[in-house]
Amino acid sequence: MTAVQQYVTAVLDGERRHAPADTADELIDTALATERERGAFLYVAxxxxxxxxxxxxxxxxxxxxxxxxxxxxxxxxxxxxRGGAWNTCNPAPPAATTVWFDGSTPTAFPRSAVLPLAEVREAVAEFCRTGLRPTCVRWQPGHWY
Incomplete structure (x- = not known):
């Protein structure tokens, strides 16, 4: 049985970029390289x-x-x-860091959602491989803003 090729689509500042899921490392690095006003959006299909x-x-x-x-x-x-929106969860979040959910509104992620960048990258990479909510990080209920 042959596995179906999956593709990652990243929407970065309104521009769509695509990569096969098994070669998406560069796309992940680009998505995480800089803060974006509305964040980076990722899809796997x-x-x-x-x-x-x-x-x-x-x-x-x-x-x-x-x-x-x-x-x-x-x-x-x-x-x-049901309850289909989650944010990452950090039981010991940093005291003075704001990560924007949508800086144009401005809406920040809850401080309890903020993780070290290495953990964020690991979770994004898992999502790109599986298309599922990553299991390598904790989750808490979120909002579909």
Whole structure:
């Protein structure tokens, strides 16, 4: 049985970029390289996501970072799932770091969602491999803002 090729789509500052899931490391590094006003949006599907509502994969990962201080946070949404919005969870969050969920509104991630950047990268990489909410980090209920 042959595995179906999956593709990662990243929406970075309004621009869509695609990569096969098994070679998405550069795309992940680009998504996490800098803080973005609205964060980076990631999708995993059998084909690159073109943005059309009828092609939406049914899940979305939003990630943003404070690259200077090396922190980040993730929101994961699964459509059609009860309680289908989660934020990462850090039981010992940093005291003075803000990671923006959407800086244009401005809405920050809860401080309890902020993780070291290395843990954020590990979770994003797991999502890109599986298309599922990562198990390598803790989660807490979130909001679909």
């Amino acid at each position: 059998a084909s690159p996501f073109d943005g059309a509502v009828e092609h939406r994969p049914g899940h979305q990962m939003r990630v943003n970072v404070d690259e200077t201080r090396r922190w980040g946070a993730i929101s994961y949404v699964a459509e059609g799932v």
